[in-house]
Amino acid sequence: MTATFSDSKADLMARAQADMARHLQDSSLTVRQKVALTCRILFDAGHDSGLAGQITARAEEPGTYYTQRLGLGFDEITEANLLLVDEDLVVLDGDGMANPANRFHSWIYRARPDVNCIVHTHPFHVAALAMLETPLVVSQMDIAPLYDDCAFLPDWPGVPVGNEEGEIITAALGDKKAVLLAHHGHVIAGAGVEEACSLAVLIERGAKLQLAAMSAGTIAPLPERLAREAHDWTLTPKKSQANFAYYARRALAAHADVLSES
Template identity: 30%
Template structure:
């Protein structure tokens, strides 16, 4: 089976999306690219994560043509491809419908650095404007919003996170969901204190080597 290890990782992290409360049912999607082969492994459209096996993970080339897998690739294949094409350092994309990040997205809010863990995404988490899911317009909006960022909120939709590995992209999604929850809860009782640009520059400098052994 081609790209068996990558397909296994897509299955593993798809199940983690459910276990960690970052989505429900078949919501969201994730992918992992092998740039040497010019192929990416992506979750199939509309299938429950608990029922996906490595053989059901879809393989697609970087032009968007399906090369293996019995079902259709995720309906959000477009923004996965756009991110891989525009961000050569990115090898994995995770899209969630996590509750607090999605709440902010439905309010039309960016996520400012009320907590330093926003630094997993950058100095803030920007907001991409609303477009119907699965459309070229959404793919372009996501790619534009994520220039220089490792995560973006999608208005009235959810969150997208990227990384050089699937583990890293998942960690970004998980930490931004935590930061979104803290920000929402703080807004419910007062006005959060936002970290300054200088404070976030220091955080981002430290994050450049965080978790790198």
């Protein structure tokens, strides 16, 4: 005899969340290892654009973060060749220099203490949507974590190496998890590396779906109440951890060198 068929949806969701907290284990990976894995995960997901794009995550000391070395592609990043930099992009540990465009990351970190990882890439479908000066439209369940959580910057400020671009991008992002940058790409501002990586994968899928749907007809909006419910259900730390663990297993199988210490 079933004991749950008369339970409300809210009760079933709460029970599932509690079960996930028990059964989905926290990662034993370091932040540095997660950043290196994110570079490989996103490369495999089509986020490479030559040497463009940056992935950063707050490090242990306040005002410092990990990022990749300028001159290396996402597919070349390992745990060992990541840099530790301060807010002025001075290298504190590692060889080489950071991408000068990392400056706007420093602005976001200062403005958003809730953000611990930033992903900025130019994936193909996001870039195509950006060329149309069209905001991301979330109208499918898989992309629900970005529902009402992706801002839009309609004016391209140019190459983001100045403090002006830091101010502009940070203001456009506001309190959202993401921002689509016209004529550019996207920025994800995650609570952690797992969340940022998961949302970066999703925003490219969302842009691909949107372009396909736009070519076939008019996109129908999601019912707001249900869309917000789906957003809150899918955007939880445990869901992000599970997503990232899956992506990491795939990356480790394909890129045995990613956690190399030398």
